[in-house]
Amino acid sequence: MRKSRYYPFERNRYFYGKLLTVRDFESEQKYFNDKRRMMNRLLHGSGVVTGLQVVAVDEKSVSVEMGAAIDSLGREIVVPSPMTMKLSMMDGFTNNQYAKNVYLCIAYDEKDKEPVHAVANSSVRSDEINDYNRVLESYRLFIRETAPDPASLPLANLTDQTVVVYQDAHVRVLQTTPRYVNPGQLFEMTLRFEKTLKAGRLSFRYELAGQRVEAMQGGTIAFLEPQDGQESEYEMKVLLRADSTAGVKATVGVQADTAALMLDDRQLELPAQNLGEIQILSTSVNERLMSDFVKQSLEASLEAPSEPCIYLAKICLIQVGPTYVIESVEQVPFGEYVYNTSVMYRLSQASAYRDETAGQLVTKSKVKTLAPGQPPELKVNYDPKISELSVDLGIPAGGGTGLAGIVSGFVDIPIEPFTKIAVSPFGRATKSFFSGEIAHGLGEGNVLIVTSLEERSGDAFSDMLSSDERVYGGASEVFKGSEFEPDAPEVKIGTIAYPQKGTFRIGVKVQQSGEPGNVRVRWWAYSAEMAGSSASRSGEVDSIDQALSAMREAAPAGSDAE
Template identity: 30%
Template sequence: MKNTKLFPFERNKYFYGKLLSVDDFELEQDYMNNKRRMLNRYLNGCGVVAGLYVVGLDEQTISVEAGIALDATGRELVMDVPVVKKLSMLDGFGVCRSRRDRPYIYLCLEYGETETDRVHNVTKNARPERDGEDVDYNKIREGCRLYLTDREPELENMSPSALYEDVKTVYWKDGVRICQIMPRYVRSGNHTELRVTVENLGRKTISFSYDLILTCLLHENQTKLRVSFDEMLVERTGSYELIYRLDTTESANVEGTLAIDPDTVRLSVSGQKTEERFEGRQTVRIGREEEKAEMVRSYYRAAMENIAESGSRQPIYLARIFFVEAGDTYIIERIDNVPFRQYVKNGYLETALDQMMMRELKAGERAGSTGGRRQGGGGGKEEAPGIAVSKGTAVIPLAAAAQRGERFFSDEIIHGLGLGRVAIVLGTQRDEENLVTYGSSEVFEKEGVEAEVAARLDVDKGSFVIGARLLSPTQEGRLVVHWTAVRDMRDAVQEKSDKRIYITPGILELHVRESHYLEAVCENMLEKAVRWSVKDQAGTVDARGCYTAPNVPGVYEVVAQSVAFPEVRASIFVVVRDYDA
């Protein structure tokens, strides 16, 4: 079953006296196999179905768990037992090392089959390729093959997001990839977003800029958009995202386009200008219907054609393996499993997700029936979907006979919206009056304390200080300031995703009952307390990170979880061996 062609379907027609040959029996197998593969591909998709998790056992060895996947032609890739391999023993390793322009390689999985069970063949010399041997193979064993490659995937065909997003790689070289992600459909008169993702896995910093020429789209009422990025101006993480808002014209049933102006491209690597070309042109369908309706219509109109075109070109990318070369040898640095999210969701999982969604909806309905928004007084919170609001009043004491230009400050105020960025609105109030002035106090008639007010936010502490600068002398002894803090909770989610934990050492090998201290390193978090745990009670770990291996050899997972941000966690796998191993 090495063929990847599914159509047309043809099966045997039986009749009494029909003489059956090898071709007839192979046709029978192909018919049933191709029907099953068609359903696998068109109904389920391609990717990992279960298992196939990749773990680093030591500095040069990986282990791939047993599992199953579907390839791009619907064939089942089954690994019934775990596989342990040194990277250097896998196909493709030598080729990848010979042209090193990035610090990682991909571990891929593809369909494979082998002939087994040698038997005597009475029709000697019937098959010329056997060179006159009187033996043949009685069975074909289906399986799969692991190999390494440095070939980048075709991102457009990787996941279901390709149905509603157009991913265009505009630059890729020396570990630097710049992609533009644009919705395929947008409703006329609505706005949409262009996302530019930057991935720099090399050792050098980059900066770039270029212009996009827009058709039937506008950015700040202009038909030109300048995209620019400088890695020196941000915290270096290796992965970045730029977002630009685009508005559509009132035209409908037209194609909006974004095209790179090649004359405007500027790229610098570690401060040195390079002459490189950025290429890219994307289109978006601007219609009268909702985006979902347009996507569904387009899918049913062209799904078979699109899937057939992808054919067998796309393997299953199980892992991206980062490694460091040290002379003639190498050291595995880290492993990212299924980097392009090639997963297949089965009906059982979909049912569980639907049930969770219904539970969340019911919980939301119950919360809404208790009275809607919660109003707060001094320092209280007011909540709305996606928005959190906190209010309060601060009294800033002033010096006696304070003069123009003097500055006064409040105590530190905890706004109660968590760590990260918030917007703070300030208003001043005259004593014993219900008039609150927002903005410049010079606009209205002189009354009370005339002062400019501002707030300085500490994003790492969740607090702020209000400062006031007098615009005229005053005998008043204090200044009353009302403050309102507003936070978009979508930003809070993003900020939490920027926080991370990693454990050192990254790979640990112990003997049974042996102990070792682990260290959890917290990034972008003021509160660095972590909670240690071991999955499946495989050994013990105390509050200081001292892990003690169990009595049974195996591979076990130790988890460090942030106390302040429970959703931020990290884990390592500990290889436990017996003393005589």
Template identity: 45%
Template sequence: MKNLRYFPFERNLFFKGKLLTVRDFESEQKYFNDKRRLLNRLIYGSGVVSGLQVIRVDDKQISMETGVALDTLGREIVVASPVKMKLSMIDGFKNNDYAKNVYLCISYDEKGKEQVYSVNNNSSSSEEQSEYNRVMESYKIFIKEEAPDPAAFEHSNQFASICLIYDDSQVRIWQSTPRYVNPGEIFELTLHIEKTIQTPRIEFEYALDTKHFSLNSSSNVLAFSEPLDGQTTAYQKTFSIKASDLPAKSEITLKSDSAKLSIGDKLLHITSKEATNVIEIITGAIKDRLLADYYDRSLDKAVEFTSDSCIYLAKICLLQMGSTYMIEKIDPVPFGEYIYNTTILNQLAGFGGSGSTGATKASYRAKSTTVELNANETPKFSVDYNEANQLFDFKLSLPKSQKISNEVTKGYVDIPVKSKGIKPFSKPEKSFFSDEIDHFLGSGQVFVVTGMEELSGDPISGMLNRSEQVYFGDNDVFKDTQYESEINNIAIGTLMYPQKGTFRIGVKPQGSTSSTSVRVHWWAFKQLSEEQEGLASEEAINEIQSGLLEAAGSTESGT
């Protein structure tokens, strides 16, 4: 059980009469344990499988939830019940400077259980000898106050080249690049900055020394400045780097004496000869090369492990409060040590597989801008392509939003009705018309609604407020009722003059009527018609589609 190598595998061969010894039973257990752990290591890797969340209980205490993990030897770590711990009581926690970040780690451990009397006691001593009857597979919890080398994790180191630039108890800086890029490709160099909560504001500047790569700027200087309102302890900043057009294996190194780190008012000059990223420019598919590297590993390399095969469950950020400390926040699994099962990976693949593998990203970059036009201007779309930077610049020009509301005017006109009284079933003698009426909505199509109000000199009608009633539509609806009007035998019509912005109202008696005058109320409406809206929308769509086709034609050779 103490031998950490998995191979060669030997299993028991049983036969009648075989004398089974302790060695035989241990070999039986080791055979199955080692095979299972080898497959765990090679198929799944190491990390958190489920649970094991670390949460803050109060200023001094944390709690670790139940869960399962696999260590770098493929051994299963099972936490069957939550564990509440005082931070200062965990192994590895030092009572020194509390303005720091500490890391909660878990590792596999075994403990003896159930002591029993040993019958095979060859000791001459009269004291009874006992042995453990069981081995309980358990775990250890401890604190590390130093962050690990970011290149020590296989899941990130396999796809990215990582180098540490600066590291002390307060600040840690490193950069990462893809391991492989294609000729002429633009890729991203990522600068990572970690600090403690109470560390003052950070500014960092350095220059690159390389032959086959160049920044998309006039110089190879990279700079980071922490925001004035920065409240986090970890930052990332990316820089675009362009590879040369010829295959090569090259390095990106910090230029000598170029790195300057400002921590508050303190200025440090950093010299790090080991801060180097190795990148290979290849002509083939990068995915195929990464897979080849993975499967071409030797068995010893594949099962390689460190002497301390722990898993980092949490980064705990501390604040110093006088002579003691306070837990400010907890970052779970700070180095991404997770294991994903095939079901989850299959679901993630349906979302485009946008995992953070550190592999090379798309060759082209794009940015977009929006320009505001006047409300009456036509929308426009254009694309500019910068071949040197492999950058697409999409520009969309849109008119200001304009609220289209109905315009309404109203009025009335009195039209005399001089009917002589006609016989039943005979045609009316005459129609009566108003003068031209200006609706004050300008030229164009206008919708007019009319209604008739009866004018009568009868004092009884005035007392009954009959003159306040305005009738719309067919007045015969009210015939032979208490609401019957004396104007129910008059038809009304409207004649429009769209270019002049005027209209005329006409009335025509359909039979005998006692009315001498008809008051016609009118309401004029003007709005953008559906046809006009459709034409405007279609024109805008055609303009944008035309711009897209033109842009696609001009950049076809570059894509």
């Protein structure tokens, strides 16, 4: 089926005595097909809807799993069962070069089936005439050995502009910049390097040519493929800042006579460069992009290549002796997917959840025993990538009250059977119990309190030998279901310090109902003022005030850590 003009729509008008011909029935089918296909294209776009994964089944063959897609003319492509084929048997594959990247494509296809005798034609022709009774809507798999022009991909220029910096049979370098930015805005330029696996080690160095843009890390752009690199694609981000003047056009590209694109020791000659263009707007970028989309003509919205297809996979080949083998398969290399409304809703929910939890702080503490006589240690570290604040406390063996500003002890908190149970929204019964005020003996001022759940055996002989003592640091529920599961109730531990009184209080929240008893909590209190300089170490926090300050800075407003 060639590229067709779907509109204006025209349907049959029926009346009594109308003579129906082949043209009428074909017009009936075309009316409904064209309407559906135009709505597919305008409402859903084009690309893979589900399935169609490409898997290498051996060194020379691939399998396309069952799935569905919509092409750029809105036609449905359905693969009802897995299809396995050798690359060498596919249309478009040539054996003239084995170390290369090839692209497996799928396209809509129609096949005639059910040949029958054409009775009407026999009246005008003496020989026997056959025709086909059905048209099977099918698909065609084939190989393309060159990457597509970035501008030919669906919605390629809606939000970004991609220019080809260099391209040959082994290497392609692309530069992508946003179409619109605001004055003074920081934005990223993406350099994408595509290469065959055995082409050699790639390096690229040049001076940035830009008008009304500024590189934040200097005007020299340099990329060097890792020594042990075994990838066929690399990306490099370059941070730029737009000019403060609105309503003007900025350009960015490669400055002439400064580029050095190398494959091992071989230099590649770059052609005359196309510059990427960026509009600097005083209005909202999102509003402008949406305006561009809704104002484009119907012809532009339905524009499609003369031979539409979907790139299902990039297949990296390497040469082994006189033949080739499949090294790797990359699924849908140009992101041609169709997301239905249910998927988009789920993704928006997940994105909103990530935004809500992005600022939450995770705290972890760890206590270790040092050799007798060693100074105590306190290390506080914050990892912004995972929003984790870790506190590591090292205590010399033998403990002792007030040794280098550290004291230790324990408290037994009585647990009573639940009388009034507070049920959480998830249906779990919880109740909190608290100790009395505990004097830590370090005087007034801020102290750091670290707690752990301590478990002792109910057997008196084991207790005397201390052979069955276990101290759980952090969340003890991680051991649930294992041989290390604690016998004590599942609890959460919290502390309240009273700096002016030199005391603190420990509270536990019991996660399940049980028999009456005690929960033993081991505690350590640390005072930097009493410790003096003995706890100072390179890269460590040497005062409790600094530790608390680090916690406050790391914690989001209103969090427990604050």
